[in-house]
Amino acid sequence: xxxxxxxxxxxxxxxxxxxxxxxxxxxxxxxxxxxxxxxxxxxxxxxxxxxxxxxxxxxxxxxxxxxxxxxxxxxxxxxxxxxxxxxxxxxxxxxxxxxxxxxxxxxxxxxxxxxxxxxxxxxxxxxxxxxxxxxxxxxxxxxxxxxxxxxxxxxxxxxxxxxxxxxxxxxxxxxxxxxxxxxxxxxxxxxxxxxxxxxxxxxxxxxxxxxxxxxxxxxxxxxxxxxxxxxxxxxxxxxxxxxxxxxxxxxxxxxxxxxxxxxxxxxxxxxxxxxxxxxxxxxxxxxxxxxxxxxxxxxxxxxxxxxxxx
Numbered sequence: 001x002x003x004x005x006x007x008x009x010x011x012x013x014x015x016x017x018x019x020x021x022x023x024x025x026x027x028x029x030x031x032x033x034x035x036x037x038x039x040x041x042x043x044x045x046x047x048x049x050x051x052x053x054x055x056x057x058x059x060x061x062x063x064x065x066x067x068x069x070x071x072x073x074x075x076x077x078x079x080x081x082x083x084x085x086x087x088x089x090x091x092x093x094x095x096x097x098x099x100x101x102x103x104x105x106x107x108x109x110x111x112x113x114x115x116x117x118x119x120x121x122x123x124x125x126x127x128x129x130x131x132x133x134x135x136x137x138x139x140x141x142x143x144x145x146x147x148x149x150x151x152x153x154x155x156x157x158x159x160x161x162x163x164x165x166x167x168x169x170x171x172x173x174x175x176x177x178x179x180x181x182x183x184x185x186x187x188x189x190x191x192x193x194x195x196x197x198x199x200x201x202x203x204x205x206x207x208x209x210x211x212x213x214x215x216x217x218x219x220x221x222x223x224x225x226x227x228x229x230x231x232x233x234x235x236x237x238x239x240x241x242x243x244x245x246x247x248x249x250x251x252x253x254x255x256x257x258x259x260x261x262x263x264x265x266x267x268x269x270x271x272x273x274x275x276x277x278x279x280x281x282x283x284x285x286x287x288x289x290x291x292x293x294x295x296x297x298x299x300x301x302x303x304x305x306x307x308x309x310x
Contacts, residue, residue, distance in 0.1 A: 001166035003198035008164075026161035026198070033157025037150035038079050044146035044241070045072040053142040071138060078147075081132055085125035093120020093282065118155060119262075119286045141247055148254045149238050155258075156230030163223035166197025171220025171268045173212050191218035210270055220268045229261045247304075252297030259291035 002008040005028055006020035048054045054071045061067050094117040095106075126144070133140045162169040170192070178190040193203050193216065203217030233254070241250055266284050273279040 001164065001194055001196045001198065003165050003196065007196065024165065024198075026165040026167055029157050029161030029164060033154040033161075034079055034083060036157065037147075037154040038075050040150040040153065041078070041147050042072045042075050044149065045070075045075065045143075048142045048146055054139055054146075057137050071143070074132075074136065074138070078129055078132065078143075081128040082125040082147075085128040086121035088121075089124025090117045090121035092124070093117035096120075096282070117282070118158065119283060122151065141251075145241075145248065145250050148250050149234055149241065152230055152234040152237055152254065152258070156227045156234070159223040159226040159230065163221065163227070166194040166199065168197070168199050168201075168270075169223055170194060170270070171222040171265075172270055173207050173214035173216075174218050174220045174268075175214060175216045188221060189224055190221075191216075192221040193217045194219065212270075219270075222265050222269045226261070226265055229265075233257045233261065246301050248297060248301045252294045252301060255290040255294030255297070257294075259287040259289075259294065262287040263291075 002011065002025045004021050004025055005023035006017060008025060009015055009017055009020055045054060049056070049071055056068045056070050058066050058068055129143070129147070130140055132138075133143050159169070161167075174191040176191070178185075178187060182190055199206075203219065204214055207214040207217070207219075236257070237250055237254060240253075244250055244253075262283050266281055266287070271281040271283060273281050274285075
């Protein structure tokens with residue numbers, strides 16, 4: 001594992017560059033995700049402006065001159081807000097899910113390089129972006145639609161950061177031999193022991209502390225599976241975005257797909273469970289809500305027509 005960029009360069013090239021210790025690999029991957037996502041949302045904002053779904057807004061400069069601002073020119077502001085909301089929201093929701101640990105060490109839990117909840121980050125980021133859109137007279141629905149493919153691929157980059165750094169976002173113990181149908185794939189796609197992880201934990205002891213038993217210390221590499229599913233979801237949404245003419249449909253379908261993806265991955269992933277319904281995780285609750293809202297949207301949106309964007 002490569003907790004920092006220093007570890008990566010040292011392992012690949014044998015070069016020791018101490019300042020690189022300050023560049024966290026998880027943050028670096030998330031940064032790449034924001035760059036790629038910003039490019040994608042810029043393309044979509046330009047396209048939606050060209051077809052009339054979004055319009056320029058105007059503001060006065062310090063000299064009183066009226067300046068035209070195109071939606072895609074606000075991507076920098078949107079990315080900063082989404083990034084701030086994503087980080088803060090993910091930390092808040094993670095700590096709500098791990099309340100006892102937070103109470104014992106609130107500062108450590110909020111500043112650690114591990115422990116993020118994607119859904120928490122997504123929720124707060126959307127709230128801030130909606131606030132920004134209303135403040136600047138930007139149509140909210142087309143703006144959110146433009147960002148959905150970016151969110152899908154950005155999630156994949158985030159999970160890549162989880163895997164590379166070994167931030168604890170791995171699965172339950174997997175001591176089983178790799179099945180024959182996966183023989184063409186590398187062993188680490190079936191089970192991985194996350195050496196030199198950013199948490200600095202021994203996997204066998206970690207599993208024991210979580211109430212599991214593992215003879216090998218290997219886990220299901222769930223971040224890898226989520227990266228693959230994120231790419232598939234992104235590719236599908238990107239390919240369909242021009243075909244769906246119903247406003248909001250891409251949002252509804254995304255909610256369904258990402259909810260299903262997360263429900264599936266939760267079956268082989270370590271997460272704290274709430275003592276309700278026989279044991280359920282925060283992510284499972286949010287996923288069920290997302291799927292329900294998405295299905296309702298697929299049913300209801302065609303009946304609303306263009307009223308949502310007019």
